[in-house]
Amino acid sequence: MAGRHVIIIGAGLGGLICGRILSRHGYDITLLEQGTQAGGALQTFVREGIRFDTGFHSVGGLAPGEPLDLILRQLDLRDLPWFPMEPDECVGCQEPFLRLSTGWEEERKHVLEPYRHDIWRLKGGGKTLIDALAKDQRVLLRKKVTAIEDRTVSCADGSSYQGDVVISAIHPLVTLRMVRDHIRPAYLQRIEGLSNGPGAFTVYAKLRPGTIRHLRHSIFVNNDFMIHFGDEVVNGHAISLDIVSFVQPDQVEACCQSRQAFAEALIRKAAQRLPGLPEAIEKYWTSTPRTWERYTSTPGGSAYGIRKNSTADFLAPQTPLPWLFLTGQNLGLHGILGTSVSAINTCNSIFLL
Ligand SMILES: Cc1cc2nc3c(=O)[nH]c(=O)nc-3n(C[C@H](O)[C@H](O)[C@H](O)COP(=O)(O)OP(=O)(O)OC[C@H]3O[C@@H](n4cnc5c(N)ncnc54)[C@H](O)[C@@H]3O)c2cc1C
Known part of the structure; x- marks a missing residue:
């Protein structure tokens, strides 16, 4: 299959890692991204000169030989400016390590396991990771995909792209709603029956100089919300922080x-x-x-996508259409580690074609 053209829908972490792996194996890649920048949940934004991360605060398992260390080495991303953090602080948590009560504790236990050993951040935040991945790839921005049919992907601006293989790195249900080819009803029903985890409400705060001491760790409070400090420090004080709480969309209005x-x-x-x-x-x-x-078109703004637990089997990268594959946080575990593993699985499935 090498040399064949692969269209990837969505230039978040999952799509970009697939692009990097496949292009290194000789595939010709085009990434279609609806947004004005790549990165999806790992985007950053700047307000009044302060950079805020959206869906990236820290990773675990980056010490030598740990899972993410091995993966990032393979992807040539281990030499980015990662730096270690102090252990998280947990205030009133039922189980210190679980940190937040989200209703999908089982998945979070797996996702957070590597954080037991070590916790890291990246200078420049999610943007550093995304820029490093996107720099040698063909990422077409403002390309909102609206239809998928017989290996051809059509966008809202009237353009269309044909590949030998199509990878959808966006939510599986959103993907299937765009597919015009016949799909087995049983598969559709299964995807429609999967539920999503809650979304995130975040306060991004600019602090008055010299008011709040900077901490080199995150704080998790009462299994309810988390506080992350920005990386910049002035005389031992923070210049920004964010507070994140997990909520359903209508909880904000209801409260x-x-x-x-x-x-x-x-x-x-x-x-x-x-x-x-x-x-x-x-x-x-x-x-x-x-x-x-x-920004991500994930239904309900779910932060981590489809809920997973050991009683609901995980989605495979393959779909009933032999040329259409899935990837991203909705398949395996979420997070930078989970999404990377998902991308590797998707590429392995394509290598087997
Ligand atoms: C508040 C929050 C905090 C988080 N903190 C951390 C953390 O500290 N550590 C960690 O490891 N993980 C964290 N995560 C999780 C991590 O950000 C995600 O698991 C990961 O980035 C998901 O990547 P993805 O590629 O699967 O999906 P996404 O990032 O959602 O990428 C999908 C991409 O597809 C694009 N797209 C969607 N629809 C279309 C369309 N029709 N046409 C074209 N493009 C389309 C979107 O614009 C997006 O760019 C956090 C997430 C949230 C929400």
């Missing part, structure tokens, strides 16, 4: 009259661990599950 009220309730809760936080915040921005839905 409070506005997202601002939801954000301020979250800031008040975080102040129990960081006294003076409300006064220390000079300005803040928020994202809700609806924001995530708009």
